[in-house]
Amino acid sequence: MRKVLQKYGRRGFKMTPQRIAILEYLEGSDNHPSAEDIFRDVKKRYPTVSFATVYNTIEALKKRKEIVEITIDPERKHYEPNINPHHHIVCIICKKIGDVFADYSTALRLPAEVEQEFIATGNHVHFFGICKNCRS
């Protein structure tokens, strides 16, 4: 809520109750929800919300660079409100996604052969591991 709710008083992006609920859910915890996660949560307060609204809002927020789409789960897309570039770690058991704030850029040099083919403009590290909960 905070950030985005302030930013868009009303202009260009209408702050409807559903959208507020979506933003609050997205910014309310350190989760990385899928569209369905968002849908389920918003439905608690607005039992008539539709997937169309959720996806519409996601699309509008992506376009405005207020949220980021994460491609880390082969089955579905996930979203997060944290715009600062960072990395992720995924529990291989429960699939929980954690944030990793660190800048590895200086270490992540491309091998020479690859540099002949590509100019790198960014990077994202996907760690996998086991979370505290799943260690038992």
Add this chain to the structure above:
Amino acid sequence: MRKVLQKYGRRGFKMTPQRIAILEYLEGSDNHPSAEDIFRDVKKRYPTVSFATVYNTIEALKKRKEIVEITIDPERKHYEPNINPHHHIVCIICKKIGDVFADYSTALRLPAEVEQEFIATGNHVHFFGICKNCRS
């Protein structure tokens, strides 16, 4: 073909013509095809192949760890025959995927806060950039 075709003479994994075609395509170039890419290519030689066969074969090969599924394209899964752990770079224009053989493990240390939550067991770096072709 080489590797896998030799390995499985016939036992446990039947080398049918369709499977040979799939393996040849997978190992024949440094591509990272999607199921549909594979399907289209095999169809050239076997016009009656079905997606079921392609997906069945992919599944069987994944289970035997002969190919790896890549989660880097939000729209579809990609596969590659190179089992050695390595990283990837994706052209943000044409989506071409390149291999990056480098071991960044020593540099990729998790921040202390994250280590309290997760034990890392692996990593994969997803570079993005622009390929030679798309520079024009």
Add this chain to the structure above:
DNA sequence: GTCCATGCAAACGATTTGCAGAGTT
């Protein structure tokens, strides 16, 4: 005959789209 791969078609799950109705200005 047994086993297992094939190929067709139907099913499925995630996401997208068309559109009529509503809310806001």
Add this chain to the structure above:
DNA sequence: AACTCTGCAAATCGTTTGCATGGAC
């Protein structure tokens, strides 16, 4: 009225599954 968001339903796309047929041992 103009604009745009909502919610329903239908459509789409990638992937999976059920099942009858068919080839290899």
